[in-house]
Amino acid sequence: xxxxxxxxxxxxxxxxxxxxxxxxxxxxxxxxxxxxxxxxxxxxxxxxxxxxxxxxxxxxxxxxxxxxxxxxxxxxxxxxxxxxxxxxxxxxxxxxxxxxxxxxxxxxxxxxxxxxxxxxxxxxxxxxxxxxxxxxxxxxxxxxxxxxxxxxxxxxxxxxxxxxxxxxxxxxxxxxxxxxxxxxxxxxxxxxxxxxxxxxxxxxxxxxxxxxxxxxxxxxxxxxxxxxxxxxxxxxxxxxxxxxxxxxxxxxxxxxxx
Amino acid sequence: xxxxxxxxxxxxxxxxxxxxxxxxxxxxxxxxxxxxxxxxxxxxxxxxxxxxxxxxxxxxxxxxxxxxxxxxxxxxxxxxxxxxxxxxxxxxxxxxxxxxxxxxxxxxxxxxxxxxxxxxxxxxxxxxxxxxxxxxxxxxxxxxxxxxxxxxxxxxxxxxxxxxxxxxxxxxxxxxxxxxxxxxxxxxxxxxxxxxxxxxxxxxxxxxxxxxxxxxxxxxxxxxxxxxxxxxxxxxxxxxxxxxxxxxxxxxxxxxxx
Numbered sequence: 001x002x003x004x005x006x007x008x009x010x011x012x013x014x015x016x017x018x019x020x021x022x023x024x025x026x027x028x029x030x031x032x033x034x035x036x037x038x039x040x041x042x043x044x045x046x047x048x049x050x051x052x053x054x055x056x057x058x059x060x061x062x063x064x065x066x067x068x069x070x071x072x073x074x075x076x077x078x079x080x081x082x083x084x085x086x087x088x089x090x091x092x093x094x095x096x097x098x099x100x101x102x103x104x105x106x107x108x109x110x111x112x113x114x115x116x117x118x119x120x121x122x123x124x125x126x127x128x129x130x131x132x133x134x135x136x137x138x139x140x141x142x143x144x145x146x147x148x149x150x151x152x153x154x155x156x157x158x159x160x161x162x163x164x165x166x167x168x169x170x171x172x173x174x175x176x177x178x179x180x181x182x183x184x185x186x187x188x189x190x191x192x193x194x195x196x197x198x199x200x201x202x203x204x205x206x207x208x209x210x211x212x213x214x215x216x217x218x219x220x221x222x223x224x225x226x227x228x229x230x231x232x233x234x235x236x237x238x239x240x241x242x243x244x245x246x247x248x249x250x251x252x253x254x255x256x257x258x
Numbered sequence: 259x260x261x262x263x264x265x266x267x268x269x270x271x272x273x274x275x276x277x278x279x280x281x282x283x284x285x286x287x288x289x290x291x292x293x294x295x296x297x298x299x300x301x302x303x304x305x306x307x308x309x310x311x312x313x314x315x316x317x318x319x320x321x322x323x324x325x326x327x328x329x330x331x332x333x334x335x336x337x338x339x340x341x342x343x344x345x346x347x348x349x350x351x352x353x354x355x356x357x358x359x360x361x362x363x364x365x366x367x368x369x370x371x372x373x374x375x376x377x378x379x380x381x382x383x384x385x386x387x388x389x390x391x392x393x394x395x396x397x398x399x400x401x402x403x404x405x406x407x408x409x410x411x412x413x414x415x416x417x418x419x420x421x422x423x424x425x426x427x428x429x430x431x432x433x434x435x436x437x438x439x440x441x442x443x444x445x446x447x448x449x450x451x452x453x454x455x456x457x458x459x460x461x462x463x464x465x466x467x468x469x470x471x472x473x474x475x476x477x478x479x480x481x482x483x484x485x486x487x488x489x490x491x492x493x494x495x496x497x498x499x500x501x502x503x504x505x506x507x508x509x510x511x512x513x514x515x516x
Contacts, residue, residue: 073487096479096487116459117477122469128458158449165449168491173442173456174463175478176508177435182472182515184431191416191423198431199468200386201374205432206464210457211380214440219375220433221354229331229354233426242511249507250434253500257440 005089005147009033009064010051011079013041015118016093017070018048023126025049027150033061057082064088066147068112073097080105089140095167098160099134110135110144113163114152117174126151132158132166183243215257222251223258263347263405267291267322268309269337271299273376274351275328276306281384283307285408291319315340322346324405326370331355338363347398353425356418357392368393368402371421372410375432384409390416390424441501473515480509481516 008029010017013036025031031051036042039055046053054060060067062085069079069092076092080101083090089108092101095115102109111134116124131148133155135141141157148155158166181202185195208217221229230251237244266287268275271294283289289309294300297313304311312318318325320343327337327350334350338359341348347366350359353373360367369392374382389406391413393399399415406413416424439460443453466475479487488509495502 073484096490115455117462117466117475119466119470119475122466124462130455130458154455156451158451162449162451164490164494165445166451166455168494169442169445169449169456170459171478171480171491171505172438172445174459175476175480175512176504177438177460177463178467178472178476179480179508179512179515180430180435180438181467182476183511184427184429185472187423187427187430191420191427193414193416193420193424195467195471197373197388197412197424198427200388201428201432202435202464202467204375204382205435206460208375208377208380209436209439209453209460212377213453214436214443217375217377218433218436218440220429222429222433222437226331232354232422233429236422236426242514246434246507246511247429249504250437253441253504254433254437256500257437 003065003143005065005143006030007032007061007064007088008066008068009035009061009088010045010068010070011035011060011083012068012070013045014070014072015120016114017068018045018120019118019124019126020068020070020093020114021045021049021051022123023151025051029147029150032064035060060086062086066091066143068093077101089135089143091144095170096164099136100160102136108136108140110140111160111163112144112148113158113166115166115170117170127153130154130156132156132163134159134163183246187243218254218258220254222254225255261323261401263323263401264288265290265319265322265346266324266326267293267319267346268303268326268328269293269318269341270326270328271303272328272330273378274372275326276303276378277376277382277384278326278328278351278372279303279307279309280381281409283309287405287408290322293318318344320344324349324401326351335359347393347401349402353428354422357394358418360394366394366398368398369418369421370402370406371416371424373424373428375428385411388412388414390414390421392417392421441504445501476512476516478512480512483513 031049034042034046034051034053042053065088067090073094084105091110091112099111113132114129116129131152133144289307292300292304292311300311323346325348331352342363349368349370357369371390372387374387389410391402
């Protein structure tokens with residue numbers, strides 16, 4: 001029989017656990033407990049969301065409706081066995097970890113994966129963040145979806161294979177993009193300007209793909225394979241062979257895609 | 259003797275010429291004429307900004323205070339000789355072209371380089387767009403800066419060497435970033451989801467670097483050199499060797515930078 005999710009335990013107190021905890025609390029869920037291996041992060045988060053906290057897995061509240069394991073990927077397997085006694089739904093939030101890590105260990109389990117980049121000290125609005133749900137049975141899926149819809153307008157089902165691809169696409173759209181910001185900042189610095197000079201360009205580049213497909217929005221020397229400009233650019237990077245390699249590879253890739 | 263810029267001729271009717279024309283017109287400058295090799299773009303832009311237009315360089319208004327050559331890099335040298343009779347200031351808008359292309363051809367010249375990505379049909383607010391000015395003498399520089407300050411709060415002087423580096427940094431922050439958007443969209447599609455699912459992540463990735471340095475904002479498997487996740491990702495890309503190459507190169511670069 002399906003039960004509505006009311007009482008939640010957060011396993012983890014990192015970036016995602018913090019943002020998720022704050023948001024669930026704001027939306028009226030009862031967060032009964034925060035677990036972390038160390039006291040400070042557990043206490044810090046617990047204080048903000050009116051929860052208890054513990055650093056001992058044996059003290060975890062066994063009566064919650066939902067246990068959200070928002071931990072580093074490699075910490076997940078170690079947690080699973082220690083939660084096998086709980087009756088509520090157990091989920092993890094990891095893009096690259098299969099739901100099957102819970103198989104045979106508990107009755108109701110799944111995945112709750114918000115596609116976003118989180119920092120502890122930067123509050124995000126969950127309304128537009130896509131949340132991808134997977135569950136081991138339809139009732140559990142329904143429960144998780146209802147909870148997810150309390151946070152976000154965009155809730156989807158996605159199996160483990162889909163979620164892994166989504167996580168990979170996020171590495172390109174976020175982690176790699178951010179790294180290009182770092183490199184562009186280093187180059188601007190060489191011109192005598194601060195990274196901040198690039199912010200209007202960065203914003204517009206992101207805004208543009210709300211209205212055009214990225215392929216249609218593509219501009220720059222590589223689109224027209226302008227060898228003169230590209231050779232000039234490569235020679236400007238002569239003291240940075242690594243940047244040259246990235247320049248060549250991405251320019252070739254743009255040219256092949258267009 | 260320095261003269262205030264009032265009357266402007268636009269040489270070019272492409273993305274930048276269009277956005278610059280619209281903005282100058284809005285700010286009260288008189289655009290007397292638009293030149294383009296073909297009639298349709300010249301007429302289209304001229305109509306919007308109450309200007310005349312021509313497709314013949316010999317008919318260009320010789321009485322303007324400023325001639326803005328917003329053309330493709332390789333079209334610039336061909337234009338310079340044909341403008342040598344004008345008395346006003348002649349500028350180009352190209353990141354990678356030296357100011358010296360005007361040398362010995364005219365008295366007052368310079369560069370007016372807005373660091374932004376432009377599309378014809380997407381109006382941008384110039385207020386925060388950094389504009390980089392170079393000129394062959396202090397009076398001309400002052401004139402150009404005054405005009406630039408009418409459009410933007412952020413006006414800087416930058417010589418040709420600095421401007422080339424800025425243009426290169428923009429290739430990383432805009433062109434390459436946009437290409438990663440394309441690739442991430444292809445990967446999301448393989449998971450069965452549309453590119454649009456990535457927009458909140460893309461927005462937050464861009465917003466984050468307003469508050470944190472990109473190096474501090476860096477997240478993802480490459481930061482912690484999480485080999486397990488990275489190997490999984492590479493195997494998901496087995497049918498796309500080019501994406502694998504980009505994944506490897508950028509992950510290694512992130513790891514070396516952190």
